[in-house]
Amino acid sequence: MAFENSSYQSLGKLQTVCLKQNIPFASYRLPLDNEIITLVQHHSFPEKLSSTQDLDKKIGFVVAPFDETAKHGTYFLKPDCVFFSDQIEAVYIQKLSENNRFLSIEKLKEKDIQTTAPSEYINNVNAAKTAMTEGRFHKVVLSKIRLEKLDDKFIAADFFLKLCDKYPHAFVYMIQLPEVGSWIGATPEPLVVIENDCVKTVSLAGTQMSTDAEIESYGWSNKEKEEQGIVTNFVEQTLKSLDIRNYDKTGPTNYQAANLIHLKTAFEFPTADLKNRLGDFLKALHPTPSVGGLPKAEAREFILANEKHDRSYYTGFLGPINIENKSHVFVNLRCLQLFEKQFVLYSGAGITTSSVAEKEWEETDNKMMTMMNVMKTPNP
Numbered sequence: 001m002a003f004e005n006s007s008y009q010s011l012g013k014l015q016t017v018c019l020k021q022n023i024p025f026a027s028y029r030l031p032l033d034n035e036i037i038t039l040v041q042h043h044s045f046p047e048k049l050s051s052t053q054d055l056d057k058k059i060g061f062v063v064a065p066f067d068e069t070a071k072h073g074t075y076f077l078k079p080d081c082v083f084f085s086d087q088i089e090a091v092y093i094q095k096l097s098e099n100n101r102f103l104s105i106e107k108l109k110e111k112d113i114q115t116t117a118p119s120e121y122i123n124n125v126n127a128a129k130t131a132m133t134e135g136r137f138h139k140v141v142l143s144k145i146r147l148e149k150l151d152d153k154f155i156a157a158d159f160f161l162k163l164c165d166k167y168p169h170a171f172v173y174m175i176q177l178p179e180v181g182s183w184i185g186a187t188p189e190p191l192v193v194i195e196n197d198c199v200k201t202v203s204l205a206g207t208q209m210s211t212d213a214e215i216e217s218y219g220w221s222n223k224e225k226e227e228q229g230i231v232t233n234f235v236e237q238t239l240k241s242l243d244i245r246n247y248d249k250t251g252p253t254n255y256q257a258a259n260l261i262h263l264k265t266a267f268e269f270p271t272a273d274l275k276n277r278l279g280d281f282l283k284a285l286h287p288t289p290s291v292g293g294l295p296k297a298e299a300r301e302f303i304l305a306n307e308k309h310d311r312s313y314y315t316g317f318l319g320p321i322n323i324e325n326k327s328h329v330f331v332n333l334r335c336l337q338l339f340e341k342q343f344v345l346y347s348g349a350g351i352t353t354s355s356v357a358e359k360e361w362e363e364t365d366n367k368m369m370t371m372m373n374v375m376k377t378p379n380p
């Protein structure tokens with residue numbers, strides 16, 4: 001389906017009004033799906049969750065940061081209205097434009113955000129390699145950020161449709177919550193998906209630029225295989241820790257994500273085996289070594305001590321819970337945070353002792369292209 005050229009006019013108006021009035025909402029398009037679903041919470045503020053327990057019983061949209069702190073909590077948007085595709089009444093949009101309930105909340109500002117310098121990133125990679133040689137941890141994912149000016153003609157709703165069009169395999173979303181801010185992304189990495197009788201998760205790592213070659217033909221270095229193997233082992237350990245033993249494992253196989261190819265191993269098991277422990281499963285998985293590192297605690301400590309920027313909700317997780325009886329929680333990657341006149345891109349790369357710092361920097365640039373390639377496409 002061509003989203004960009006179709007008449008998603010009401011949706012565009014709804015998203016634009018929500019952004020302007022600071023009204024909590026989440027729009028998303030699931031991978032390989034034709035439907036855009038929008039949840040709006042116009043009556044009250046999203047709930048700050050003290051834990052992800054009991055998530056199975058909720059209906060709405062969860063948003064969690066990379067690292068939970070006083071500044072960044074896990075929030076749950078409980079919709080007052082749910083819209084499918086473009087079926088949104090003009091009178092509802094008009095009412096929202098008069099809804100001033102959220103205007104007193106100050107919008108997040110980009111004042112302390114600074115683009116990561118190449119030297120800073122490269123120093124961090126080399127420091128991580130030294131720490132790994134000393135045996136402090138086995139893998140860490142190091143990230144960077146880039147602050148860019150928004151084009152005067154930028155319209156978030158149009159950008160969202162372009163992403164839906166260009167990246168059919170991704171989970172494409174746009175959200176705004178008072179304490180979280182406004183984010184748009186097209187992420188390739190499901191964290192936990194529950195559909196019908198089946199729970200799915202993946203281990204995703206290893207990155208190269210895609211070319212015109214057949215997907216099966218991409219080969220991988222030992223460094224990349226090791227990097228992805230660490231995530232796979234971690235997922236298997238996590239499943240075992242929850243006494244989930246009856247799972248199917250497929251891969252690793254090559255997986256296309258926008259301009260990139262990754263290595264992916266897919267896991268599936270019966271929903272009955274999860275026994276309403278979605279929250280426990282998310283807690284045990286997050287952050288996986290696809291975005292944090294291994295061991296979890298040591299890698300986290302290194303990230304927090306060495307990355308100058310705040311990852312905020314990048315490498316956190318987000319997605320719909322129990323909407324149409326399905327839950328789709330994704331890792332927040334290939335995303336940007338939207339401010340009034342600027343935006344911030346976030347990306348990272350998995351570091352092992354075999355990493356070459358300059359190559360990892362290049363890889364993080366390539367990951368930012370997922371968003372930038374669409375930013376640069378002119379409006380029709």
Ligand SMILES: C=C(O[C@H]1C=CC=C(C(=O)O)[C@@H]1O)C(=O)O
Pocket residue numbers: 141189204205206207262289290291333334346347348349350367
């Ligand atoms: C951390 C990111 O990607 C992760 C997911 C796939 C491949 C990755 C890698 O090859 O390093 C990363 O682990 C990102 O996109 O910012």
